[in-house]
Amino acid sequence: MSAPLLRVEGLTVAFGHGAGRNVAVEGLSYHIDPGETLAIVGESGSGKSVSSMALLGLLPPRTAHIERGRAEFHGSDLLALPEKELRALRGNRIAMIFQEPMTSLTPVIRIGQQLTEALVEHRDLSPAEARDKALEMLRLVDLLDPPRRMRQFPHELSGGMRQRVMIAMAMALEPDILIADEPTTALDVTVQAQILDLMRDVQDRFGTAILLITHDMGVVAEMADRVVVMNKGRKVEEGPVEAIFARPQADYTERLLAAVPRLGARGQEDGPRPVTADPALPGEVVLHAEGLGKTFAGRGGLFGRAAGTVAMDDVGFTVRAGETLALVGESGSGKSTSGRAVLRLLEVDEGRIELEGEDMRALRPDSLRKARRGMQMVFQDPFAALNPRMSVGRLIGEPMYIHGIAQGAELQDRVAELLRRVGLEADHMSRFPHEFSGGQRQRICIARALGVEPKLIVADEPTSALDVSVQAQVLELMLELQQSMGLAYLFISHDMAVVEEMAHRVAVMRAGRIVEMGPRRDVLGEPRHPYTSALLAAVPRPDPTALRGKLPKLDLDTLPMGALEQAAPNHWVAA
Structure with a gap:
């Protein structure tokens, strides 16, 4: 048996000094063999990224300190190498790719020069040469077209x-080791599968x-030979995948x-699992959208304005009380624009938008402000959605105060009750967002x-920025509230x-159009549109024994993108 390519022993990394220092990685040991894929998994704050950056000397030198440990690579201790020798290894013998390629590429230098x-x-x-x-x-x-890509700047390319x-x-440079830190987290499911x-x-x-x-266990199951599981800076388990x-x-x-959602686990059920004793059933129509169109104008150029980007083209759907309609699709498909x-x-x-029968596009600003009581939005990044200078009590209470729902002691009581309703404590009112x-x-x-007290909540990727265990808790809360x-x-x-x-129902979007819509069980279990089938085929399965096959090739020239036609009861597919 050949010797390990890299052996890490007792790695401990801390930020800060003295009693207040934060130990990010403690006593981590593992090895990786030639040609092997070793996955280090864990939730945010587990120390997995810090441990890998320590190997290449990429931690901030003023705040991070490698307190002990060895990392043997071809007879040298990476942790003890001077910067000049480490630089000769970095990118040459050991290369790294990061989660967000846009922040890794210099925006003002062409791709060719960077390569x-x-x-x-x-x-x-x-x-x-x-x-x-x-x-x-x-x-x-x-x-x-590689010659063309060499001349382009990073912003001219898609994420994939x-x-x-x-x-x-x-x-x-044909490195011995490639460190891939969340290489597909920022990508769509089909692009992720390709990468x-x-x-x-x-x-x-x-x-x-x-x-x-x-932190994606589906990617781990698909890629890894062995797995190291980390929690709070420590290795808790290691073994074959x-x-x-x-x-x-x-x-x-x-x-x-247990927290990882598995596609197909609820495939035979008509709706979400009940989490209350008497769950509300879908009722009257709350939202009706019909014929929505939106084109973002192109930029002006030397010879006139460039063609615009069609974000929505004849988009229409309904959502009932107690019902969830999911909009799915890749980046740029128009789902967030629709929301x-x-x-x-x-x-x-163009188009018509009705909330409980009222034409929202006909409302003047004052009337629209009142109508917005009935519709609210939950965004993807909660930190960006909360004013960091305001306490949690003010953040939650402000909309109620603006709409004249409550003030003074009553407002405080309502905020406390809302915090308890979502599983937090009333005394959290005085804290600020960064403390959570x-x-x-x-x-x-x-x-x-x-x-x-809205009737409709638009939730735009509400759990995609969260770890799987936290995601499971937030989804459970949303189901219970609904x-x-x-x-x-x-x-x-x-x-x-x-x-x-x-x-309950799913609408699949591509290039600004809905190409399939129907009950969740039918759309996900028996898709009728080739694009829906391709999306589902790209989903990584968190099971090493059930690996994904090669992606189906889509002929974009012949892909049905016309008007929706009924293929089965309540199941519509683009012609």
Whole structure:
């Protein structure tokens, strides 16, 4: 048996000094063999990213301190190497790709220069040789028209294309180890599947070992050979991927796996699972949207204005009291635009929007403000949605005060009751948003939305920024509120397993149009549109024994994108 490529022993990393220091990683040990994929998993704050950045000397030197440990790589201790020697290894023998490629690429330098820079630095190639190698790598990662991509800037590429560039850049020097820190978290499910396939292909070609850092257990099941589970800076379990999923030994690993939503687990049921004794059934229509259209104007150029971007084209749907309609699709499909449009947070070019029978587009500003009591929104990032200078009591109470619902002592009592309703404490009123976890902040956003007693809540990716265990708690809360209060949800998501947990009906969007809509069981269980089938085929399964196959190839020229026609009772498909 060959010696490990990398062996980490007793790694301890702390931030700060003295009694107040925060130990981010404590006593971490693991090894990775040549050609192997080792996944380090855990929730936010578990220390998985800090431990990997410590290997390459990427931690902030003034605040982070490696207190002890060794990281042996080809006979050298990475943690003790001087900066000059570490720089020779970084990007050369050990490469890293990060979660958000846009922040990893220099926005003012063309892709070609960023690709060739490391080749010239580490391989001493001439500019012409480096360019040839860069073009070869772009072809390897399946980027169309590599010469054109070399001339472009990062902002001119999609998220998936930028991540392909990062993989090409990392693999151009044929490193021994590729550290991939949440490489697909910011990507759509279909793009994620393509990137995972690409990483496997590149690994097979170059024999590279992959250190995969993620919280997505579906990605772990698909990619990893072995798994290290971390919690609060410590390793709690390690083993082969099959054993970790089938027979977890640590309680924390069991809880982590139990919180992961699994597509197909509720496939035979008509709606979400009941979480109250007497759940409210779908009732009267709360929201009716019909024929919505929105085109964002193109930028002006030398020869006139460029063509606009069609964000919505003849979009229509209804949502009933006590019902969840899920809008699903890739980035740019128009789902978030549709959610904002029904609340009149942006104005549509055409169409009709009715809330409980009232024409929302006909309302003047004063009337619209009153009508907004009946419709509220919960956003993807709770920290960005909360004013950091306001206490939680003021944040939750402000909408009720503005709408004349309560003030003074009554307002305080209502805020306290709302906090208890979403699983927080009344004495949290005096705290500020930064003093809460991500899941608690999302509960605060939900409490604020509930304060004005809305009929409709538009939830735009409300759990995508949360860890799986926190996600499960927030979804449980949303189900309990809906079933006890009869709330209507327009639930926007790209996570099909979460949609299966929450939705009664599903509408699939592509390029601004709804291409399939119907009961959740039918759309997810027996999709009629090829695009829906492709979305479902791309979902990673959190089960190492049930791996995803190759993605189906879509012929975009012949993809049905016309008017919806009824394919089955209440099930509509684009012709």
